Amino acid sequence: MYPEQFEYQRPSSVSEAIGLLTANPDAKIIAGGHSLLPAMKMRLAAPAALVDIARIPELKGISASGDGATIGAGATYRELMDDAALAAAYPVVAETCDKVGDPAVRSRGTLGGSLAHVDPAADLTAVMLALGASVTATGPNGARTIGIDDLFVGLLTTTLEPDEIITSISLPASSAGTKQAYEKHSHPASGYAVAGVAVALQVDGTTCTSARIGVTGAPEYAMRATAAEDALVGKELTAETIAAAAEKATEGLGELNGDVYASAEYRAHLVKVLTRRALTRAAL
């Protein structure tokens, strides 16, 4: 099915793209198009113009080491999976990308697009929460840094302005080399997360010194499971402490999503089970 008519623009720099967005409030950014185009084909979205940022050189590139990582917003899932240095420091990123959609989706979809779109069933949103990422967003007034905890605020809603572009995503040194894992229950038809849990743990010996847990699929938008995190910090990581923390994984997530495939009760159960599995795989 065809989308509605629109005008197509392909700027070659971030500043040119921002100019186009500022000049036309009905224009929308397109990156990989794998959230936007399905919506446009169903006529759920009909932007007057598309500003294609996929080829802007500033949005490309991944540099990673044990001291942190900077990822261009335009990096595709496949590029993230193929970067050896990123995989060494933050293995959960490649692990998760391999669980997104299917190989064709992984060819096109971008990290920046996933974070800007905040689909409630997206995967990388939870992982970026667990890793304590921050995004750099550039708009008409210049660039600013937004911590991942301040980016997602509602269903498909972020604190980005309409004429702001996520240009890069940074991962802190503190989460490089942490014990990390992502567990997902995929929707059998769409492949999206019915529920997904990402964890990143710092340990001293066997004692947990820091824990970040991101939950997606079940809550209205990806959120941290802070009660479960608090239940781990300062504790010996054992099967018992992990089970006790996992029991708290739904605390503070608000009303959970429910649909014909999975009720809110079932999703709550999944979040606890997936939290236990992710923590166990990461830590034990």
Place this chain on the structure above:
Amino acid sequence: MSATASAPVTAISMTVNGKEHSAEVEPRTLLVHFLRDALGLTGTHIGCDTSSCGACVVHLDGDPVKSCTVLAVQADGASITTIEGLAGEDGSLHPVQEGFWEKHGLQCGYCTPGMIMTGAALLERNPHPTEEQIRHELEGNLCRCTGYQNIVRAIQFAAEQSS
């Protein structure tokens, strides 16, 4: 912009199966429609409206993509391979095509072009995948007929052809 106003068009050019093509298209033209309607390459199929079925998979600069979820304008300047471009110039079948022939990897054949393009892309990246990896990589390709067993065997057959 309403659909009745004169539609904006954009000039594009791309290499399809080694041949250069230039055209003016409406930006909303999907790559699959450009391939099928403008270039007459109807081997690439459309099986859904929801980016789910994979019947439309082609290679864009070597990567498998769902051509129903890429705009033709996004593929401007790219090199595209469709099922028509997979066999050798002398007509010799690609190993994955041979595998579908040898292992009876199809029934109605509707899903087959997408299956073959996804299988060929997989073997480019991973020449000797496990059965589990093959099944994982086929998650975006739906088949209503075969039950998948012989599709997996067809790709295994192709993998065994390369040492």
